[in-house]
Each structure stands twice: as C-alpha cells, then as structure tokens.
Amino acid sequence: MDRAPGLSVRLKLTLSYAGFLMLAGALLLAAVWVSLLNFMPEMGSSPDGPLSRSDFLRGFASAAGVVLVFLLVFGLLGGWILAGRMLAPLTHITDATRMATNGSLSHRIRLPGRKDEFRELADAFDTMLARLEAHVAEQRRFAANASHELRTPLAISKTLLDVARTDPTHDTGELIDRLHAVNTRAIDLTEALLLLSRADQRSFTREHVDLSLLAEEATETLLPLGEKLGVTIETSGDITPTTGSRALLLQLTTNLVQNAIVHNLPEQGTVWVNTSVRPNSVVLTVENTGENVSPQLVSTLTEPFQRGTERIHTEHAGVGLGLAIVKTITHAHDGTLTLTPRSAGGIRIAVELPAISPHADR
Template identity: 80%
Template sequence: MNRAPGPSVRLRLTASYAGFLMLAGALLLAAVWIFILRHLPPYTSVSGGVLVRSTLLHDFASAAGAVLFFLLMFGLVGGWILAGRMLAPLTRITDATRMATNGSFSHRIRLPGRRDEFRDLADDFDGMLERLEAHVAEQRRFAANASHELRTPLAISKALLDVARTDPDRDTGEVIDRLHAVNTRAIDLTEALLLLSRADQRSFTREHVDLSLLAEEAAETLLPLAEKRGVTIETSGDITPAIGSPPLLLQLTMNLVQNAIVHNLPERGTVWVNTGVCPKTVVLTVENTGDKLTPQLMSTLTEPFQRGTERIHTDHAGVGLGLAIVKTITQAHHGTLTLTPRSAGGIRVTVELPAPVPRTGR
C-alpha cells in the first residue's frame, strides 16, 4: 500500500513520554499551588520580617516554569533514548522482513535476551523464514526434477523419430510401440503434475466418504498387479467415515497400495491395508514387506521424484510423484502423513484425517 509519510514510532513514543512527564510535573506543581493558596495566610511572620503570600506565589510560578522546562528537555532526551532501546528489536525485525521481501530467506533474527513480545515475534518470524527457505528449496528441486523427467521422454521420442527417418528399413512397428510407451509415460507424468497442483490448491468439493470402501476398491483394482509380482494384499477395518474429495482420497489410497506392491519383496511379499476410527481422527494404514530402509531415506520419500532405494523404470514404477501426491492430498484435507520403517523390512504409511463432526438432530 502507498501511504503518506508520517512521524516515526520513535518520535511519537518520545513525544508521549515527554508529554506524560510534563503532565505529571504540572499536576504536582498545581497541587503545591493549591496547597499554598489554601493553607498559607496572606501574611506570615518569619525570622527577619514578614512573608507576603503573593510574593511567594510569584517566586513559585517562576520556579515552576523552570522546572517544567527542565522536565520537557529531560523527557525529550530521555524518551528518545528509551524509545530507541525499546524499538531496536523492531528495527532488526523490519530489516529481516525487507530482506525476505527481496527473496533472501537464509538469514535469521535470533534476538538475545529473555522472552517478551518482541522476542516472540522474532522467534515466530525466524520459524516462518525457516519454513519458507525449505519450501523454496523444495520447489526448486521439484522444478529441476520435473524439467528432467519431462525432457527425458521428449529426447527419447526425438531419437526414435530420427532413427526412423534415417533408417527406412527399420521395423516401424517396433518404433511405434516404443513411441507409444514413451508418450504414455509423458502423459502420466503430466497428469500427475496436474493432480499435484490441484490438490495443493485445494480446489475440490468435500463430501462424506468411507475410507474402508476406498481401500477395498484400490485393493481390487491393483490385484492383477499384485498377482503378477507375487504379492498378497490383505484388507481389514470397519466403516471409516471421513469428509473430503472422493476422487482425491481414492487416488491417495491407490498410490499407497501401488507403492506398497511395487516396492516389495521379489516374491511372496505382503501388503496390509487397514482403516480405523479414533476419537478425533480416522486412520488409513498401508504396510508392506520389503527391504530395510534407513531414517535418512525415509525423510526424502515424500519429496517429488523419489523412488525408494533406486530409480526404477518398470511398467508400474510410476513417475516418482506417488508419495508426494499422497502428502499433498493429506495436507489439503488437514491431515497428517507418517512414514515408519518396519524392523523386519518395508514401510508403514499412516494417514490421519480429521473425523467428521457428528450430526445433531433438531
């Protein structure tokens, strides 16, 4: 906003401090003046002569003027110094805000001293800067990875077309099949990016949905893939009501189950899908057997284009956005996503969503 320039906060605090000091001094002098008028007779005998009240009042008025002038000067100087000391933390916060406005999120205020209002504000601002820095870094990595992932199928398509053009005797059916596979992967990646953006913007309609039905649908849909890879899917859980977008929550469940199937043991693997109701939340848990995962790797699995221990390029390996989409959909539904490595190998993924408020009849 464009605002007209005005007096600084330091100047206003100085004027307020000096004005309050002047007011207190004036009230004190006025009380003395009233006391003299009420309790001092017109003439008072003192050693060496007679004291006239009017003379005393005249001398007192002159002295009172000098005292008020001194209080004004003292208030202005003292108020300016005190206001500067009090507003010093605010100046540091303002400087940090301007640096953040220019795109720098690496600095921190770190105000020393005991807790007060300014230090609470500075600590909250430091926390916001830390989150912004992490978010910007994640977005930059996402942009770089997305560019790489999108460029790869385009480069492969160009190479296949160049081969088909320079080698007329080459089997065109093989080239067409490979082009079809590459273009399908590019389309899947684009659709995943669009879904990620849609979930992040939270532009969806919330409805009542049963997570247990979504879990059963996902398990039934992905059963052929599980059978092909020798993985058994076990589902359990009672009716689990929630509020959200049925398509997005189904996509979340599908991603978790597919990820559990793909990143599993080479044979005789198992996937457990469970839903349940807690006092304030509803829970969807997908657990699978597999390789042992380190805590360092676990912390990166929800970042875009991460595919576990290696970058897998099989028919159902996905585009590296499965858990990133799950995380975004969970956050869009005000839920929490927890990834826990299993001691025997594999991973346990837990999605907690707010339980719907019970309807009360009238």
C-alpha cells in the same frame, strides 16, 4: 505499497513520553496550587503592606514554569534515548526482512536477551525464514527433477522420430508402439504434476468422507494388478469418517496401495490395508512385505522422484511422484504422514487425519 511520509515511531514515542511527563508534572503542580489556595493563611507584612498569598503564588507560578520547561527538555531527551533502546530490536527485524525481500533467506536474527514480545517476534520470524528457505529449496529441487523427468520422454521421442526420418525401412508399427508408450509416460507425469499442484494449493471443496470405503474402492480397483504380480491384499478396519476432497483422498489411498503392490516380494507378497479410529483422528495404514529398507532411505521416499526398492515389473515404474502426492494431499487435509520400515521387510505407512462424528449432518 507507496505511503506518504510520516513521523517515525521513535519520534512518536519520544513525544508521547515527554507529553505524559509534562501532563504528570502539570497535574502535580496544579494539585499543589489548589492546596496553597485553600490552606495557606495570610503571611506577614512589608513596608508596602501585607505579604498576601497572591504574592507567594506568583513566585510559585514562576518556579512551576521553570519546572515544566525542565520536564519538557528532560522528557524529550530521555524519551528519545529510551525509545531508541526499546526499538533497537525492531531494527534487526527490519534489516532481516529487507534481506529476505532481496532473496537472502539464510540470514537469521537470533535476537539475544530474555523472552519478551520483540524476542518472540524475532524467533517467529526466524522460524518462518527457516521454513521458507526449506520450501524454496524443495521447490528448486522439484523443478530440477521435474525438468529432468519431462526431458527424458521428449528426448526419446525425438530420437525415435530421427531414426524414422533417416531410416524409411524401419518398422513403423514398432516405432508407433514405442512412441505411444513414451507419450503415455509423459502424459502421466504431467497429470501427476498438476494433481500435486492442485493439492498443494488446497483448491478443493471439503465434504464428509469415509476412509474405509475409499480403502475398499482402491483395493478392488488394484486387485487385478495384485493378482497379476502374485501379491495378496488384505483389508480390515472400522468406519473412519473425516472431511476433505473425496477425489484427492481416493488418489492418496490408491497411490499407497499401488506402491505397496509394486514394491514387494517377487512372489507371494502381501499388502495389509487397515483403517482405525482414535479419539480425535482417523488413521489409514498400508503395510507390505518386501526388501529391508533403512530408516535413512525411508525418510527420503516422500521427496519427488525418489524411489526406494526396485519394482516387481518395470511396466509399472510410475513417475516417481506417488508418495510425494500422498504427502501433499495429507498436509492439505491437515494430517500427518508417517513412514516406518518393518523389521521383516517392507514399509508401514500411516496417514492420520482429523476425525468427525459419523452422525454429523451431511
């Protein structure tokens, strides 16, 4: 924003200090003046006549003028120095802001000294820079991974079309089937990216939602997939009212249950879906059997295009955004996402969201 030039804060503070000092001095001298007028008696006489109060007061007025001039000079110099010392931390904060504006997010102020308003501001700014740097790094990784994932189906499609053009005798039906599969994967990936962006921007209308009903709906939808892969799905829990986007929370629940089914044992696997109520929150928990997963690997599973254990069938490979979408939707609903490896194998994933009263007006 373009602004007209004005006085610096240091100069304003200097003038304020000097003005206040001058005012205090003037008030003090005025009080002495009034006291002298009211209580000083007539003083001795001189060859020219009596030495009156007016003669003394004129001399006092001259001295008072000298004092006020001294206070003005002292206030300006002292105020300039004090204002400079007080505003020195702002210089560091301003420099860091300019560096961040130019793209340098690694710089930190790290203002020394005891806690005060300036140091709280500097610490808050450092925290903001750290989060912003992490967010930008995450976005760059996401953009690179998304580009790679999108390039793969496009490259496969180009190869298939090149083969068809150079080999007219190639089976057209097989080519169409492979192109259809590749195109479907590209569409799924694009839709997942759009969903991720929509959830991240929080561009949705909030309404009352019962997570237990969403868990039942997601389970019923994915029950045929579980039966096909030999995975048993067990649901339990309480009514869990919260607020948010029903469509996004259903997508979150579906992603969790589908991941739990696909990342499971080759045979006789189990998925547990549970909803529970806490004093100020509701919790959706999805657990599954499967291979042992290290805590280090679990901590990376919510990153885009990160995959953990191998899936049961490659036709359910997904696009690598399932848990990334879950994480984004959870944060967009002011919730917390917790992933914990199970000692017997598999993962326990808990989504905790703010609760509302089940009897609240709808």
